[in-house]
Amino acid sequence: MRAVSVIELLPVYLSLRKRLLSTISRLVRSHAAAEDLTQDTFVRLWERRSVPVDPAHLKNYVLRTGRNLALDFRRRERIAPFVQGIEHLDFIADQAPTPEDTAAARQKLQALSAAIEALPARARQVFVLARIDGLTYVEIGEKLGISPKTVFSHMVAALEKLDSSCHPDD
Amino acid sequence: MGKSTHTDLPDDTGDSGAREAATWFARLLDPATSQSDYARFRDWLDADERHAEAYARIERLWGQAAAEPEPLRAGGTRRTFLKTAGGVLLLAGIGASWTAGMRRPDFSTGTGEIRTVSLSDGSTALLSAGSAISVDFHGSTRSVVLHTGEAYFTVTPNAGRPFVVRAGPLKATALGTAYSVSITPERLSVAVTEHDVRVEVGAQSLDLGEGDAVEYEKGSLGSVIREETEGRLGWRQRQLVFLSRPLGEVVAELNRWRDGRLVMLDQALADRRVTAIIDVNDIARIDRTLEQGLPITLTNYTPLLTLVSARR
Numbered sequence: 001m002r003a004v005s006v007i008e009l010l011p012v013y014l015s016l017r018k019r020l021l022s023t024i025s026r027l028v029r030s031h032a033a034a035e036d037l038t039q040d041t042f043v044r045l046w047e048r049r050s051v052p053v054d055p056a057h058l059k060n061y062v063l064r065t066g067r068n069l070a071l072d073f074r075r076r077e078r079i080a081p082f083v084q085g086i087e088h089l090d091f092i093a094d095q096a097p098t099p100e101d102t103a104a105a106r107q108k109l110q111a112l113s114a115a116i117e118a119l120p121a122r123a124r125q126v127f128v129l130a131r132i133d134g135l136t137y138v139e140i141g142e143k144l145g146i147s148p149k150t151v152f153s154h155m156v157a158a159l160e161k162l163d164s165s166c167h168p169d170d
Numbered sequence: 171m172g173k174s175t176h177t178d179l180p181d182d183t184g185d186s187g188a189r190e191a192a193t194w195f196a197r198l199l200d201p202a203t204s205q206s207d208y209a210r211f212r213d214w215l216d217a218d219e220r221h222a223e224a225y226a227r228i229e230r231l232w233g234q235a236a237a238e239p240e241p242l243r244a245g246g247t248r249r250t251f252l253k254t255a256g257g258v259l260l261l262a263g264i265g266a267s268w269t270a271g272m273r274r275p276d277f278s279t280g281t282g283e284i285r286t287v288s289l290s291d292g293s294t295a296l297l298s299a300g301s302a303i304s305v306d307f308h309g310s311t312r313s314v315v316l317h318t319g320e321a322y323f324t325v326t327p328n329a330g331r332p333f334v335v336r337a338g339p340l341k342a343t344a345l346g347t348a349y350s351v352s353i354t355p356e357r358l359s360v361a362v363t364e365h366d367v368r369v370e371v372g373a374q375s376l377d378l379g380e381g382d383a384v385e386y387e388k389g390s391l392g393s394v395i396r397e398e399t400e401g402r403l404g405w406r407q408r409q410l411v412f413l414s415r416p417l418g419e420v421v422a423e424l425n426r427w428r429d430g431r432l433v434m435l436d437q438a439l440a441d442r443r444v445t446a447i448i449d450v451n452d453i454a455r456i457d458r459t460l461e462q463g464l465p466i467t468l469t470n471y472t473p474l475l476t477l478v479s480a481r482r
Contacts, residue, residue, distance in 0.1 A: 013447070075199070075201075078198075109234055116235065167227060
């Protein structure tokens with residue numbers, strides 16, 4: 001695996017853009033939001049271009065990135081009404097992607113990647129299947145042969161550990 | 171009260187805020203979360219400011235964890251990659267004020283046109299749209315002047331004959347074999363993909379290596395920019411890549427690819443930064459592409475004049 005250049009990334013992204021837009025549109029009601037998320041997919045791919053990718057998986061990676069952006073948009077849309085008026089959580093309703101192109105952001109990302117790798121095996125599997133593959137607890141349970149309730153507790157454990165890895169003083 | 175299907179709600183007594191926040195976040199991942207659960211979530215948030223802070227932290231880490239292609243592995247540096255991909259130097263130029271008094275350029279391209287010029291020593295100059303260069307090769311001199319636009323040079327190595335590109339007050343000497351120069355009214359820039367280039371302007375001098383770029387703006391040379399070089403060259407495949415660029419600059423660049431003129435009167439909009447790829451292969455549908463890819467609305471005033479305003 002190696003870092004991907006924009007020369008490689010561009011044609012793959014462009015060849016998939018229509019498909020990205022249609023996948024994202026099925027998940028997100030507003031057409032304008034779907035267009036924005038399709039562009040955001042490129043931005044996200046670009047910001048992470050130094051993360052090694054197996055070139056054989058590039059296409060899936062692009063599609064998964066778009067799908068996950070859409071799923072997360074939907075999740076935040078669902079939660080937004082219930083966090084209204086809470087100052088710390090304004091950013092949830094904003095729906096603007098956090099810029100990741102600074103040195104500080106990149107460092108944080110590396111720390112987070114290391115923390116994910118350091119999770120206990122089950123917790124990591126659950127976290128990755130939920131976050132990267134967008135599976136539900138029921139689907140994860142079926143895949144791993146455990147109950148959704150167990151999946152849930154692994155998720156809580158994963159989030160708690162990641163939170164404390166990234167904020168050891170709190 | 172709604173029935174929880176497979177998750178437990180957080181225990182309000184004595185748990186640390188972090189555990190509760192993780193539990194709430196995990197609970198709310200379920201799209202089938204009940205209204206009463208949402209209401210209890212809100213009650214929990216309202217109960218203590220630290221709850222909201224803890225929840226915000228989980229949200230942020232979730233956002234950051236998006237779409238890792240595989241777990242990050244050590245090794246594989248940018249430079250190693252760039253060496254195998256080959257080199258490029260980009261220079262972007264500055265507009266009319268620098269070219270005042272210049273003689274007619276030797277080679278130029280029109281709107282939307284890309285053209286390769288072969289130089290007498292075997293070197294080539296690939297001109298982007300709306301660009302112009304003049305060439306002066308004699309004796310031990312290999313000199314090119316970039317008047318406007320952008321050009322990508324692949325240089326035949328010859329230690330005895332330095333290959334120098336000038337754009338306005340800036341001079342870029344190839345210490346290796348490939349670089350590109352570009353000029354816009356506000357900015358000159360140089361980017362290198364192969365070996366090294368020495369950039370000099372006034373008393374300032376900087377050596378760029380593979381993958382490096384630098385911009386000259388408002389009278390001074392900036393610091394070296396890494397990792398964007400491939401993006402800056404997207405135009406060679408007719409993909410204009412803008413990485414956190416002011417919209418005004420994006421529009422100015424687009425005017426080299428699109429007939430007629432895009433005009434932006436809103437300075438706040440012009441200052442707004444965008445990251446986008448604009449495909450200029452399909453020129454007939456370019457306005458639609460622009461309205462999709464950028465936060466703008468285009469209004470045609472005449473067949474040649476289009477006003478750019480903020481997207482409604």
